[in-house]
Amino acid sequence: MSEEKKPTPVTMKDVQAKAEEKKCQVQQSLVFIEEFLAEPMCGRCFPCSFGSYEMRIRIKKIVGGTGTDEDIARLKRISTNMLEASMCKKGKDTAKFIAEKIESGEYAGHIGKECSEKECDTLFEYIIIPEKCTSCNICKDVCKDNAIIGEKRKPHLSGYLPFEIAQKRCTKCGECIKVCPAGAIEFISVCAEKEPAGV
Template sequence: MEEKKVVKVEDIKKEAEEKRCPVQRALFYVEEFLKGPMCGRCYPCAFGSYEAKVRLLNITEGKAREDDVGALRRIADEMLISSFCKKGKDTARFLLEWLDSGVFQEHINGICPDAECVEYIRYWIIPGKCTNCGKCKRVCRYHAIMGQTRKHQFSTGYLPYEIRDRRCTCCGDCVDVCPTGAIVVIQRKTGEAVKGEEEAVAR
């Protein structure tokens, strides 16, 4: 019989820290904590972790309400005081650490500063920099890019490339293959470029 691997909360936190956005870190951590280390013996930790997951999903999916951040802090405070074991208390400390970053409130205001929550960002092709080479369209697995590939370098009259927002998953494959840096990530709310050409702003 294969021995079940023991997952430590410290290992989950270490993996969560690989993500840029503190909200994504917290969500990843809580989801992994619920899958493994959480024993479910005390209500503050068990119920608190599940409620924290729901609140964090609201934030990452762009459905955050003003009270979500306050609720997460309340959950973490109660877990820190009332959890029976070190795992629950450590989870509370990790949540409070990420909450203190201030990034959660920015999500409530519609901004993901680290451009990792896909509901807060979109990809945009800068018309003046796009050469209609077609590399982005060929690499897109979701058929989110439309336009015509330029057959000859100096040909004109081809439809410019555009990204269909509803199909785009913000995977980043198109950014990686674009030879001219014509694809940038922008904040949905402000139109401010967050990756690539800093001066590029959606019109």
């Protein structure tokens, strides 16, 4: 009878390596805590188990653009508590990793809805710059989500609908920006001031 091979347990090194595939420090924190919760966290002590779950909730808020200074303060308190009271090194290492990321300053940037690495999708949107758009229709053809509105320009005809992106439908797949021959599509921070059309 052939022996069934047991899956290799996920180590803290694996968790860290997975997190460091991201560039943004807040994204790194989220991946770290989700990977930790999925396996190495055993739930045997409260400071680590409750702390990790609450960390995930607070970090998700920050990644999603609704985080506040209170979330950062709370994350700091949780990591201090986890560092002091966790039963094993795994909980303490998690606390250290998150505390280091908070100190990077990128957390504060995200409270202002800025992700310098452009990895937190909710803080960015694709837009079409009207002055650059030639109304060629190429982007509309590649958008699988029907998020692009506009009419292809026909020679000698006026009164066509200009191209724009319906943000509620856009899934931020990035396909349109790759194909625009005029460089008219940009991925900008939701905080960036948009120039009014036609200026």
